[in-house]
Amino acid sequence: MFNTIKSARAALRNQEISAMELTRQSLDQINQWEPHINAFNEVLPDTALTAAGEQDELIIANKAGPLSGLPISIKDVICTTEGHTTASSKILANFTSPYDATVVSRLKKAGAIIIGKANCDEFAMGGSNEYSSFGPVSNPWQIDKVSGGSSGGSIASVASGEVLGSLGTDTGGSIRLPASFCGVVGLKPTYGRVSRFGAIAYASSFDQIGPIGHTVADTAAIFTVIAGPDSNDATSAPNRVADYASHLGRDIKGLTIGIPGEYFDTAIQPEVAAAIKAALAELKKLGAKTVDISLPLTWAAIPAYYILVKAEASSNLARYDGLRYGQLDLSAEELIARYIEARGRYFGPEVIRSLLMGTYTLSAGYFDAWYKQAAKVRVKIRREFAAAFTQVDLIAGPVSAETAFAKGAKKDDPLAMYLADLLTVPASVAGLPAISVPAGFSQDHLPIGLQLIAPPFQEELLFQTAHAYEQSQTWWQEIPSLPSS
Numbered sequence: 361m362f363n364t365i366k367s368a369r370a371a372l373r374n375q376e377i378s379a380m381e382l383t384r385q386s387l388d389q390i391n392q393w394e395p396h397i398n399a400f401n402e403v404l405p406d407t408a409l410t411a412a413g414e415q416d417e418l419i420i421a422n423k424a425g426p427l428s429g430l431p432i433s434i435k436d437v438i439c440t441t442e443g444h445t446t447a448s449s450k451i452l453a454n455f456t457s458p459y460d461a462t463v464v465s466r467l468k469k470a471g472a473i474i475i476g477k478a479n480c481d482e483f484a485m486g487g488s489n490e491y492s493s494f495g496p497v498s499n500p501w502q503i504d505k506v507s508g509g510s511s512g513g514s515i516a517s518v519a520s521g522e523v524l525g526s527l528g529t530d531t532g533g534s535i536r537l538p539a540s541f542c543g544v545v546g547l548k549p550t551y552g553r554v555s556r557f558g559a560i561a562y563a564s565s566f567d568q569i570g571p572i573g574h575t576v577a578d579t580a581a582i583f584t585v586i587a588g589p590d591s592n593d594a595t596s597a598p599n600r601v602a603d604y605a606s607h608l609g610r611d612i613k614g615l616t617i618g619i620p621g622e623y624f625d626t627a628i629q630p631e632v633a634a635a636i637k638a639a640l641a642e643l644k645k646l647g648a649k650t651v652d653i654s655l656p657l658t659w660a661a662i663p664a665y666y667i668l669v670k671a672e673a674s675s676n677l678a679r680y681d682g683l684r685y686g687q688l689d690l691s692a693e694e695l696i697a698r699y700i701e702a703r704g705r706y707f708g709p710e711v712i713r714s715l716l717m718g719t720y721t722l723s724a725g726y727f728d729a730w731y732k733q734a735a736k737v738r739v740k741i742r743r744e745f746a747a748a749f750t751q752v753d754l755i756a757g758p759v760s761a762e763t764a765f766a767k768g769a770k771k772d773d774p775l776a777m778y779l780a781d782l783l784t785v786p787a788s789v790a791g792l793p794a795i796s797v798p799a800g801f802s803q804d805h806l807p808i809g810l811q812l813i814a815p816p817f818q819e820e821l822l823f824q825t826a827h828a829y830e831q832s833q834t835w836w837q838e839i840p841s842l843p844s845s
């Protein structure tokens with residue numbers, strides 16, 4: 361079984377394996393792993409095998425696309441015409457999208473095989489993937505631990521080798537946190553870098569779709585296909601898309617990397633701090649210069665973020681009224697009563713919490729005190745990063761202060777769950793690109809992720825640095841083994 365896009369692509373091109381065989385292998389892995397990890401809301405064997413047959417013909421005719429024949433999973437908040445698109449919510453359980461998201465059409469055009477819809481927290485709200493109405497996703501390294509969220513299914517499907525790559529979304533850490541917990545590479549692109557046309561919105565001024573892979577090169581290969589402007593998304597940026605692959609082999613001599621003291625200041629697990637410090641020492645050995653910096657507003661990112669995203673969510677989710685998007689079983693006859701019944705019965709606890717918080721902070725008497733203040737803090741955090749980037753090329757630190765926690769540990773404690781995003785949310789508030797790359801294991805063999813943050817639209821710097829680090833290590837070669845029972 362191949363676990364990288366790079367190796368599978370070479371084998372396909374040399375016709376050592378067909379897209380059909382590769383897709384069958386992926387379906388086979390899914391059959392074996394799913395009872396343990398629950399990474400998929402829906403698997404799409406029929407359409408995947410048909411697409412694989414078409415790709416085989418193109419490969420033989422020498423017309424293969426950059427991702428021809430490669431099985432990829434798609435987070436279930438991203439619309440596909442195949443199967444359902446549910447956002448892991450009961451309110452969308454019967455919804456089928458009439459169109460593909462732009463990222464999905466780009467993947468298909470590049471030849472990728474859409475193998476299924478990946479589990480996630482309901483409407484991407486959560487940090488552990490325990491707020492999914494399809495059940496939690498388990499961490500492939502230890503199934504009693506969470507995968508992390510909200511893109512837990514996307515991440516776990518890559519970590520377990522069910523697929524070769526995936527798309528997730530990251531609003532405040534939903535790609536980076538699970539990537540760090542499960543030992544894969546995940547990128548949150550710059551705000552505006554990737555089209556969100558066809559992505560179900562959580563918080564529109566934060567949401568980004570991003571690629572997930574076993575290696576930095578694989579992640580860059582998917583990103584190259586999905587990045588760039590889209591006339592269907594007015595928030596997609598016109599900025600030039602770099603040739604990411606060409607940055608992978610470059611050394612990092614002379615790069616200056618800032619290390620914010622605040623990222624090590626919290627209740628960080630000593631093993632996590634030690635692994636990240638070792639990774640930073642390795643970056644130095646590879647020729648980068650590290651300098652201590654300070655980002656004093658780090659603590660303010662969580663309160664500002666949660667006020668802003670919940671406000672946006674309460675507005676974005678107003679459209680789920682039980683009348684549109686799939687048939688629901690409702691008994692109320694009157695319009696308002698139907699709204700109340702649909703939203704009360706079919707939304708889960710974190711979504712309801714979000715709607716209450718968001719409606720509160722946007723309401724007339726409280727808007728100035730909460731929403732407006734949070735928006736001001738956001739500007740200050742953005743400026744703080746911008747000032748730091750006048751002195752350093754990149755910022756580095758842990759993705760999370762801890763390794764994957766036990767299922768159930770934070771589920772009923774929303775504040776503890778929110779605090780799990782402490783180190784991912786600052787880059788989100790500032791709209792910056794950030795990557796999580798595996799940086800070793802804890803003593804009980806749970807993965808630890810290194811986070812690199814770059815100035816806007818400089819994803820190539822992230823790939824270059826993460827790749828140089830990754831290639832100096834062996835973490836990426838390790839894969840979890842299938843649990844015995």
Ligand code: GLN
Nearest residue numbers: 484485486531532533534
């Ligand atoms: N846990 C964070 C939240 O619930 C991040 C979620 C995300 O990035 N989609 O907002």
